Amino acid sequence: MAVTTTAFFLLLILTAAIATTSSAPILGLDTFLTHQSRLDRQATNDSFLSLSSTLRNSLSHSTPLSHTPHSLISSLLSLSLPLSLHVRLVGSSFPSSSASLLSFFLSASQSSNHFHVIAPYEIHSHRLAVQHSLHLDVSHSPSLASQLSKTLNSELEKTPSSLRSPLLSIPYDPIDQIIKQDFEKEKPVPGVYLYFLNLGPQSKPYAYNYGSGDSSAAFTKCLGSIWTGKDRYIWIDLGAGPVDYGPALSGDGVLPRGEFHPLAALHGRPKAQKALLADLASLVWSAYQVLLVPSLRIPVQFENSLIVQFIHVYGSEGSKDSSGLDWKSIERTFMDEAHDNGLLLGDQSLRFKTYRVSYSECPICSFAISRSINSYTSRFLFDNYTLIASEYLDSKRLHQILSDSAEEFRRVAGFPEEDFGRVLPVYVFDLDYSMLLLLDRYHQSVAFKDMVIAVRTKNTQTVSDYSCNGRHVFTQTRELERPLVGSILQSMWGVSPTHMLWSPRHNTTLVDYTWSVGQTPFGPFSEVSSLSFVQKDAARRNVLLTSLNYSITSAVDVLESIAAHGGERKLLKSSRHVEFVQRWNLFKYKLDKAVSALSHLDFEMALYYLRSSDHDLYAIHSLVYHASQEVEASLICFKDPPVPWTGIWLIALAFLFVFYLSKQQKLFRNKSKQF
Template sequence: AGQQLPLDGGQATAALSFNPATDPFGEVDTYKLLQQADIEGQWSKDDGRNATEKMLELLKFGSVLHVDVKLVGYDGDGNYGLKVDEADFLRYFETVLEEHEKEAMVLNHKDGSSHRLPLNRKFFFRVLKARKSLSDAVNERIRSLLIESRRKQNAKVEEGVDDSGSGGLIVPYTVVDDLIRKDYMESEMTQTHTIYLLNPKRVMLSEVEGSGAAKKGEPDGQKPVFKEGGEDEKAEEKEDVALKYWYNTVGKDAPIKGFSSCGTTMWAGVERYMWIDLTAGPISYGPHTSGDGLVSEFSVPHLDNFQVYGIQDHSAGSHPYSFVQEYLAEVVAIVGKTCDTLIEPSLHHFPVPLVKNLKLHLVHITNDPHVRTKHADAYGYIDGIPPCEPWDTIKRELGDKGRRITMQGQTLSYNRSVVQLNDCKFCLAAYAAAMRSHTSTVLRGTLKTQVHEYLDSKELHKQLLTFLNKGQLGFARDMGITGWRSGAYDEEVSYMDEWTVPVFVFDLQDENLILLDRFNQATSFPEMVVAVQTNSVAAAVDFQCTDEMVTMNPSDASRATLAALLQTVWGVAPTHEHFSGKSNKTEISYLWSTSRTPFGPFSPSTKLTFAIIDAAKRNMVYSALNASIAQVSKVMEQYAKFGKHIEQVLLPGEHLHFVRRWNVLKFKTSRTGTYLSLLNFNTALFYARSMRHDVKAIQNAVLRAGQFVHSYVGCLHDEKPSILSFLVYLFAGSSLVIMAYVLVHSLLARRRAHQFKKKL
């Protein structure tokens, strides 16, 4: 829910006026509820700055995001006995992240607008050492499971069964996540984002074989990272290798049927914590044939890549400074990417409207001959309803009445209808118009030509939207979408009283693979979501994980539909996309795409982590805040083109009212930033929405002042002539005199010549 702050100083008397609990959307003008004594006192103070300076201050809006970085296994009790001092490590954050993105970014901007928003952000990092008990528990759990897994694997090999796969041992993420979550929940600041950096000890192969390879001075069989030794010692190390492992999903996050799961070395919790195991892996995944965002073996720093032997004699906890410095710098870079991806991601689009009454309506279109068109009642109930996994997933993850993702005072309702495709002529028309085919040549013994059918998502969206907006066709009524209103959605608004978002799921019984735009199961559009699923067998996609092709389940579009809905309604950007202000383009990185996320092809999870929930709520606050800032910016600049400040045109009485309103506006802006920093999005939204009353009052004051401002046309003259202007006038006058003299002289000469001819 976030933290609450008391009002400061004399503003405490206004506590009842600024009350988000009774007015979550800021519908009441709180200025009118202030006591007269307070208005004439603290709210009447003028700082003496002009309108331009006031506006610049408002445009400097920012929030501070507090991030705790907890070190687990960096006190000599982890891999290679590495020791890292908190103060020394903190210096790397100040250096490496000095040029980090400082503005909120938008992936898909409208023509004429910017990817940047006038909403600044700043990360405040704090480096802490985790309790030794946590490090010991992580080490012991990983060690025990790896030894057990390796022994089971060896037993199967002896039986002639080899299921080692790509060579890495699989560790259920819950083995570590249970410990990390418990530590986070017991911490003092549960409203702070916490990144756990894990450095557990390696588990050596000799430990599995029971040789007890631990040598004297080398606890747990680990050799120091920097130690001088002879050839025999190096040869011995080659024989004794560390077990390679990574994490995989289990339980509720287990892979769905037909979906291949990619291993991971990092995980994000439902609460505001995430962890990265820097000993696990390395693991590579990303595009297979072409594309950006590949995560290679060197994308995540490993101490194995920073080993140096034979330089000098070092103990287990001592390392050459230059190599440790390089390692820590890369670790900080990973933390920076994590902040961009999970803690403060880009917006998918802007603005993201706050909807007081949001309605999600599933239109389940199927060609199953046993299904007939049915509409649910007002409560979303249909007798004999066929199952629809994408819809069940959406309701489960968003929660009853959307409680997990809605803001205070906001309502979310679900409704649905089932439509028989063959009985719906408009559905068939839209489907047929969007059908496309793609021809490709493949090598299967010999070269063969294949034809693949797919749906053009843009054409399908265009057809459906056209049918919905033509009320006389009755398409919305036939679909059961009672709340649809033509043109109700406006891409420029930051608030709507009601909005019905249709989710069209084409559930086809065909065994052929049919996707949207050849690659997608669902697509997000401003007014709706369109998805398709068929009874096709598992299909390979152009992505790889540990050199194995990634597969998807064409018969279940749950993840893709949920992801598209998050984009449409809440403006949540895909986990692998981030707009970079430095390169001025969208950057792709699948670093966190193997963790809990409905986006991308690597994770089978549909769970919504803190990153998605916070992004959805933050986007609505940003939209409300930006709307007020943009409006007041236009008002303040209204007289700039005439070379005047607002203070110069306001009457004395209006000026005092302007100052009071401006102080209240500035206070609300400050409070919005404060509560955003505290992750209290409900209170932040209240202050951001409440600002519009003060903006309107300022606008009215400026308009009234404009009644006494008139424009006129005058001649430009210099009251104090300069020497230069005198010389210019003198030169111009002399030129005119000379030209007149020449003209008169030529006329007289002609006249004399004419008279002389007459005399002759």
């Protein structure tokens, strides 16, 4: 018994030692890599070559050698990116238990999920290998409510009533300035702040105006109740509205009129506390999915040089009118953010070049337009039902012609071919055409993976298929600056529009216009071309997620190759096996650090670790490749085993013994019958 107990305790100590070895951090490695990141910001050198012998020995023993390739693959595919969302409840009407109930609702509904791509390349799926999870913090901000209430009452008193809308149109800026000041006090806490404002009943219904001027018979101002700041904060005024916007006739994503949408949770019939907080929880989850972890529009690889080529195809000298197509304004929108470290990573550079081409001197231009024009009919009720034929441009056909004729177009336009970097041509067809001509019937600009196409004619406006607060939204068809900003974001940085989200459950793209008002360059309801933190963070995060996804999938391929060769011990010789273990542990450590940096929204440090891990991944590929080339096929001849005479004799003796016993029992039974 004593021997058994002693053996059990020895086994327990050994197991604990192995677990400690596998999970303990490598002393000195974090300091070494931090120092390397200061010396070599672009990670051009292989940090493994500068490791001391002590750190290399630590890397050799930091992972148990019993790990199989399948367990290493599982550890790679389980990488998760936690993101912090700080919810602030502003207003005295929120009960003290609101924070705990809101946290409970969200913890019960949320789960770890993967990042997704709306339009992946053919060889990839919509799901990336990286997961994300929500870390929620809920608190009350009673001191902020009184200041906001005074400002709101002041704005309501000095704003005249509107004859066209029951809602008073008040500017968002006074409220935003107060919330921004409160957010500045919280810095430098990583994460995003979401403010829910419940300032009590007001004397008049109101909503926020995001531009200058008011609605008119020919111009609709879309009022809203939300705002996303340039810094990482969002605020939602639950007392504003109720507002409604979305497709007017048919389509998905409408924010309906009434009390059924969570933004109108305080309007209509009084709700129980749990019902109200359930609506707020759905808003928090929607904001997290659309604004914090939006789907990638396309995968985006890291390139040092980014070039946007504006190619203006004008119909005549009179079409050179720059109103609505101010190239400098579009360039300024991006360059201001780039100078403030809002769009670019590392040593990236962004340049804009402008070229002008006469439509009459460009045969390929006229061919592309004429081949892409299609017609459709619409039914209208005047005195009787009438069919009206209209024209539109097929963007996919136009894209195909421009792609196939890129060399010819470059020759006609007279612009050189760029040798390095990512080049995004932006084709703008400014046509001498009096009728309305849009892309795919509805769009002024369409983004593709390799180009942007926009069109405008002499027609100045049209009624769109969208409505806002009971009025149709008018599209100013000569105004191309905002549509081009949104399209460039999609094609160059893979930023998804704020109304699009890939759903793995539906296996399609969902449309929801809840967040399409305020500061966003996407959708028909906003007038603002400037970028919020949503677009700026997504632009940099998309590049890093694409790189991280490539590193994980490439490492998985290596591990599967090792498993196919029987494991690393059979494939790699002693010296190579030691280097493989060291390289692998360093590679995995850098991936963990990159995920941690992404979680803290430190995109520059995440870029360093990802670029540094590329050296280790390349070395791992080289080790496995050279080892697989040295594998020699061997033929082992099969030999018949010797005859097991001992077993045969034992079986025979056993059979004879059983036979003897049966005969003896029969003999005794016959004797007993005689007597």
